[in-house]
Every structure is written in structure tokens, then in C-alpha cells.
Amino acid sequence: MRWALVKVVVAVTVMVVLAFAVPLGLVVREMARDRALTNAERQAAAIDPALAITTDRTQLERAVASTQAGADGRIAVHVPGDGGTAAGAGTGASAGVEIGRGHATGADVAAAARLGKAFTLTVPGGYALLQPTAVDSGFAVVEVYVPEADVTRGVTTAWLVLALVGAGLVVGSVAVADRLGTRLVRPARRLATAARDLGRGDLGVRIQEGGPSELRSAAAAFNSMADQVSQLLANERELAADLSHRLRTPLTVLRLNAASLGQGPAAEQTREAVAQLEREVDQIIRTARAQRTAAPTAAGCDAAEVIRERMAFWSALAEDQGRTSRTAGVDRPVRVPVPRAELAAALDALLGNVFRHTAEGTAFAVDVHNGDDTVIVLVSDAGGGIGDPATALRRGQGDGGPGSTGLGLDIVRRVAESTGGDVALGRSVLGGTEVRLRLGLRPRDGRGGRGHRVSRRGAGLTTRWHGAARTASPGRRSARANGRRRSEP
Secondary structure, eight states: OHHHHHHHHHHHHHHHHHHHHHHHHHHHHHHHHHHHHHHHHHHHHTTHHHHHHOOOHHHHHHHHHTSHHHHTTOEEEEEOOTTSOOTTSOSSSOOOEEESOOOSOHHHHHHHHHHTSOEEEEETTEEEEEEEEEETTEEEEEEEEEEHHHHTTTHHHHHHHHHHHHHHHHHHHHHHHHHHHHHHHHHHHHHHHHHHHHHTTOTTOOOOOOSSHHHHHHHHHHHHHHHHHHHHHHHHHHHHHHHHHHTHHHHHHHHHHHHTTOSSHHHHHHHHHHHHHHHHHHHHHHHHHOOOOSOOOOOOEEHHHHHHHHHHHHHHHHHHTTOOEEEESOSSOOEESSOHHHHHHHHHHHHHHHHHHSOTTOOEEEEEEEOSSEEEEEEEEOSOOOSOHHHHHSOOOSSSSSSOOSSSHHHHHHHHHTTTOEEEEEEOTTSSEEEEEEEEOSOOOSSOOOOOOOOTTTTTOOOOOOOOOOOOOHHHHHHHHHHHOOOOO
16 A cells, blocks of 8 residues: 555656656746847847948957957858948959858848848857848848857756756655555554454454544454454353353263273273263363463374374274274374364364265275375275265255254364365265365464465375275174274264
């Protein structure tokens, strides 16, 4: 905005300066020419009294020398003879008088004498003023030579002054426009900065109202919006805490029932699951009641470790259902800017979809591809695929309508978009569905935009199935089911 305002003011000022300076410069040049020619006319008029009295050479030379132009050798006098001819024109009559060195041609002098009026003509190096004066023998012509330097004297200086004045006006207009732009831009920058901080989670940010009335109104609206957002979030936290408190009663019943199961692997795992659920509820309550006004600190985790952990969690159920599974790219650390709990929840949502929407015995795989600024997690299965990926990815309301319920792929989507990534559905090499979770490794700039897309072909993201189908024996499957089987999250 500031630069645009400066450009507009510069353009307008330059046009105004040109509109006035160019005509004024031409007027100055014409005035200098008129001044030089007027001075020449005065010099020629100074010879007229002498010509009216006498045509004697000596007297005329004395009169010419008494003038400034004559002293400089710029006046010539052409007096015709008795026969109307100039000096040396003939022998039948007395010859005319020629004083000084003329610059005009004889034809021009004769034309001036014949017409009986003064005029100016261009000669080499300047101009010549021919002034005819009546004498006894006809018309004598006084020629005054005006050099080009006299005609243009002072014009260059005047033009330079005009240019400096024009440049000063342009610079002054730029300074004024810059000051005006600063008054406009500064409140707008404050508004943009505050909006960016609010988007990053700083709920305590507010704007000092200032600048033009429109920007003051925008600042007031922003402050009101921030207050409402803070109040809404506080209400949501209280609601989440209240709902979590309501879960304590059924959790207490579950804990008492689990305590009555006695000893054994299944009883121990049940009690462990109830304890973990209680810890999760307590964590939800503490998080909901925490009043955080500063932007959340960046958290990250090792995606390979989380994938290995979640695959181990789901492996018991997979073996119980006769599913073969495979992981790739998890043999080395892969850091991602996502909290561990959020990435685990996203993976559980993706793996849970495989178990819920594919038949028992369907193979699945999880692949990790680590790039310079992107980490891609591929969850593939050999099921029947998704007929309408666009509908599956559409954000739903959880009311049973078409699109996402808001509890599965929406969780994955939020994790991806928090890093500037995205989620895509496609056909896997196993023949079923492939969910691509792309996580950006660079911090977002606060504008809410998504990161750039990465070509799967160029990044070498083709998933390959290397493992053969494994069929566990019934005895082994039964032992696994009794010892390691866990409930689906």
C-alpha cells in the first residue's frame, strides 16, 4: 500500500511538473530571443539620427562606433548611391557607402531597401536584423548581427532551475506520500501481526486503535472478535472438563469390575486398559482447564518410533484376524513437527479404518518416506478400495450423512494441515485403498496456507509389497489372543 501510494503521487507530480515546466521553458526561450532582438532594434535605431543628417562615411563610422554593437563589430550600414546603387555597383553615378562587415546577402539587403520595413533573417552563427531608413538617395539599411549566444543567454540556467524545482517537487511529494502511507500502513501491519498471532494461539493479543477511521473500526472489530474467541474457547474447555468428569463414574465401575476378575493375563490387561483410560481422562481435564495465552511451543516426535509402537499394538488383532502386515522406512529416526499423542491418534484412526472396513485376512502395510522438507506416511490395504474418495474426504458433521464423520479422517487431516501438509486417497499397489498423510517439516508462516505438493512419482513414493502372506497356526493364534489381544482404540 505504501509503495503504491508513493508511485501514484510520483506519477501525478511528474505529470503536473511536465505540464507546467515544458511550456514555461519554451516561454523562457522565446523571451530570451525577443530580448536579444529588441536590443538589436535599439542598436539599429541609434544609427537613424545620423543617417537622417548625413551620409558621410566618417560621420557614420563615428556614429556606429558609439554604439555597443558597433564597437563589437556587429553593425553594418548599407547606404545607396545617387542612382540607388550600393558602393561599387556602377560608375555612372556616385557610389554608395558600406560601413562594417555585413552577414546578410546583397539580395536580402536589397529586399529590405525595396520593401522599406525591418525584418529578421537567419544567418550563419545567429540572426541578422535589417532596419531600412529613408535617406536622400533612397533607403539605407542598418544591419545588426545577433549571435546565437545572445539569443540563448540565460535559457540553460532557467531550464536548470526549472528542472531543480521540478525534482524538488517530486522529492517533496514522495516524502509527503511516504508519511501518509506510513500512517496507513502501520495500523494495517499491526492488524495483520495481531491476526497472525491470534491464529498461532496467542489469545491475549489485542490492537491499539489508531490511524484512519476505517482502520480504527477494523481494530475495534478485531479486538471484539478476539474477546469472543477467548470466551468461546474458555466455554469449550469448561464443557470438555465437565464431560470428562461425567466419565469418572462409569470408569469407577469398570475399575471395580476389573478388580474382581482375579489374576491372569486377560485380567491384567483389562486393569491396565482401565488405568490408561483414567489417565487419559485426567489429562483431558488438565488440558481443558489450562489457561494458555501464549502460542504453543513447537513439539515433535519420532514418527518411526510411533509407527513401530502402534503397529505392535495392532499386530495382536491383525494376527487374530489372519492379516499380514508390513512396515517400511521405520528402521531409522524420522522427526516430524507433530506431538506424539496426535500422531498416534492419526495412525490409530487410519489403522482402525483398515480393520473396520476390510474383511478379515486382508493384508495392509505402513510405509514412511523421508524427504528434505516432507515426510509422507502411506497406509495401504488389499481390500476393495473406496468408491468415492472425494466424499470420504469431505468434512462431515457426524450425523450419518455423506462424507467424513469428523472422527476419523478429520483427525488425520488436522494433523497434516497443522504442518502445512495434506491427506489424499488413492489406489494402492496392494489393490485396495492407499491413504497418503503428508507432513511438512518446515514451520508454517502463520498465514494458514498449505505447503507445496510433492510429486509421488518424483519422490519415489511407490509402495511395494515385499512380504508373503503369513498364516499363523490356530494354536499360536489362540495363545496370542489370550496373551496379547487388546481392544481397538
